Amino acid sequence: MKALVLAGGSGTRLRPITHTSAKQLVPVANKPVLFYGLEAIAAAGITEVGIVVGATAAEIRRAVGDGDRFGLRITYIEQAAPLGLAHAVLVARDFLGDDDFVMYLGDNFIIGGITALVDGFRADRPDARILLTRVADPSAFGVAELDDKGRVLSLEEKPAEPRSDLALVGVYLFTSVIHEAVRSVVPSARGELEITDALQRLIDTGHDVRSTLITGYWKDTGNVTDLLEVNRTVLETFEPRIDGTVDAASELIGRVVVEPGAVVTGCRIVGPAVIGAGSTLTGCYVGPYTSIAENCRINDSEIEYSIVLGGARIDGVRRVEASLIGREAVVTPAPTVPAAHRLILGDHSKVQIHA
Template identity: 50%
Template sequence: MKGVLLAGGTGSRLRPITHTGPKQLVPVANKPVIQYAIEDLREAGISEIGVVLGNKGREAIQSFLGDGSDFGVEITYIVQGRPLGLAHAVGCAESFVDGDDFVVYLGDNMLKRGIVDVVDGFRTGGFDAGIALQEVDNPTQFGIADVDEDGRVTHLVEKPDDPPSNLALIGIYVFTPRIFDAIEEIEPSWRGELEITDAIQYLLDDGGAIDSQVVEGWWKDTGKPEDVLEANRLVLEDLEATRAGSIDTDAKVEGRVDLAESSRIESGAVVRGPVSIAENTTVETGTYVGPYTAIGANSTVRNAHIENSVVVGDTEITTSGRIIDSLIGRGAAIGSAEGKLPEGRRLVVGENSQLEL
């Protein structure tokens, strides 16, 4: 079985972070989102992975993943170009898949328990496709599956006004090569995209058997800043802390704190986990780093109060103000205006930024 990892999209809901990089490389607990997907595929026994790229951030993703050997997999790149829909993206992978069954994984999704159950469920049943589902509170906002008592899918509907169930498609699919015949038969939707739900529905209408697996544990689409913070919180919740870095005697470090070997927590700083601190980062005196914070590499935090936040990296934070629930992009500098006249906040803010002052 092979893997097809979809890593296109514009990341418009994550601007301005995605003005300078693809959404799949936004870190959650100091690890790019796409790496979680690679690890899930590998855990499911899949080592040949086709990564489908759009036009946004292509080089950055290729630079990060390389040939896959750093992650124990073998990667082939598939350039989709224009975002013509998920089914088009899957269709582009046909020559890579080369007759095998394959898993499709959206590269900005995260699952607590990975995809082993979904893949195993598919393997046991002789199905034409398998889809991962999760119960949601707002089914009118999702693609929804209607399933029978055996878990077989009977119908799919996109963002229904009258949902037949609360089981949402979460962007993990297992396909046989039959899906390529279905993709060839469908036409672009009203929004001009070739929809994967239409292709699956075609399989159903053609007598195909579609398995479903209801995924236990959390699932996150990291498309928006609040989703990144929530995913960061969920991953840090299970953080295995290794305090490899140096902690000064008079620093106060409580709970699970993952501190990279080259990083330091200085005297007079307070760090309360779960917290992740990446390489070459210093938490200086007078700083409080509170729960559910991830601070990226090559950063300095001095005299600041920060909690429930993601700092991407290469960042200097020296404000005495409290920073909470924030996503701070690479290379940002947040200083102090204390003592400066006229009093006020001094901002250089990129397009599409969101601030609450």
Template identity: 50%
Template sequence: MKGLILSGGTGSRLRPITHTGPKQLVPVANKPVIEYAVEDLKEAGITEIGVVLGHKGREEIQEHLGDGSKYGVDITYIIQGNPLGLAHAAGTARDFVGDDDFVMYLGDNILNQGISELVDSFETGDYGAGIALQRVDDPQAFGIADVDVDGNVTQLIEKPDDPPTDLALIGIYVFSPAIFNAIERLEPSWRGEVEITDAIQLLLNEGHNIDSHTVEGWWKDTGKPEDILHANRLVLQDFDASVDGTVEGGAEISGPVELAASATIEDGAVVRGPVSIDAEATIETGTYLGPYTSVGSSCRIAGVHIENTVVVGESEITCDEKIVDSLIGRATTIGGADELLPEGRRLVVGENSDLKF
């Protein structure tokens, strides 16, 4: 079985963070989102992985992932071009997939429990496709599956007004090569896209069995800033912390703290986990880092109170302020200003920004 990670799209809901970089490289707990997909595929025993790229961010993704050897996998890059829908993206990988079954994984998704159970379930039967589902509170906002008592899909409905179930498609699928013939016969939907749900429904109509697996742990689509922050919280609350860097005498740390070997927490700084601090970052005297905060590589954090925030690498924050619930892009500078402003700022800051408080 092969893997296929879709990494196109414009990331419009994450602007301005994605004005200058792909959404799949936005970090959650100091790991780019796309790496979670690579790790899930490898854990499921899938080491031949195709990464489908759009127009934007292709060079950055290829530079970051390389040939996959650092993850123990073999990565092939496939150019989709214009984003014409998930089914179109899948169709571009036909030569790569060949006659194998394959997992298709949206590159901005994060799962708590991985995909091994989904893959195992598919492999135990004779299926044209398998889909990962999760129960949601607002099924009208999702593609919804109706299933029988054995978990076989009987119908797929896109954003129904009167949903028959609360089982939403979450963007992770297993396909047999039969999906490619179905895709070739599709017409674009009203959105102008070739829909993967239409392709699966066509398989169903033609007598293929469609498997399903309901994900019991958490799942996040990291398409918006608040989703990144929520995913960061979810990952940090379960991560294995290790203090490998320098903690100076007089620094105060508590709770799970991940401190990279080349990072430093200076005398007089306070860090309350769960917190992740990446390589070459410095947490200076007078700083308070509160729970659910990730600080990227080569950051300098001085004299500021930060909680529940993601700070991407190469940023400098030196204001005597309180920053909460914020997503701060790469190479951002946030310094002090003369006037006194209200505390508790909430920020979504793009790369190479320069803020004064």
């Protein structure tokens, strides 16, 4: 079995972070989201991995390399434009050959990995297997309709009137029959070749499409809210560890990780939290569920439930919460301004000012 990892999306929901960085490389708990997926694939015993890349190909290549660090052999597959999941299967045809494969969206996160799912697919070998989870707003996802025995009856991408609350999770397993199905689909109203249409083609032609309902934890990390939630979940699995320098005036409570080269002086840190390698914290409060990446500088500030990316600086700020702060960003207090109102008013205006 091979794996096809999709890492070509533009990440519009995470802008401005993704104006300068691939969304799959935004870190949670100081590790890129993409790496969690690659580790899950390796743990499932899969070694041949194709990564579909687009405009951020160079950055993905630099981060992942040849895959040796994960125990994988990586092949990079260029996709000229993000034209849908079915299109990604089309452009990966030569790499996939006639092998079974798991397709994994590079910005998805599943606690517990995919080993049991892959093992079950190898044993049963249906033509396709999809993962489903119940969501509050199914109209934002691909949606599945099942019969009373759990078999897949129909699939629809982002329906205006969903037939169920069962959304497709970003992991799919296929045999080679999917290749004929993806060749048969036409662009949707979004202008994309939808994998849901290809799966529906398999159902319509009598193929065996099965589903697994996820009751554990899954997130699409495509927006800041979900990214912070995944960060919280991963940090809760950490064990306390101090590899950097923490002075006697500092107080560390709970599961706090201080990575090598980090220096903590006169701070109070309440875990779970991680302080990245080479970062310097002075006179700070760092609250639970905070990840501070490498080489950051935080002075006389308070931060909680946030992700701070590499090289960022926060100086003299009260208080930062539920935030995603980009690489090399600088956060400082606003300058004091005179208590005055400056107005440019048109004719016949009416203005009420609370002095």
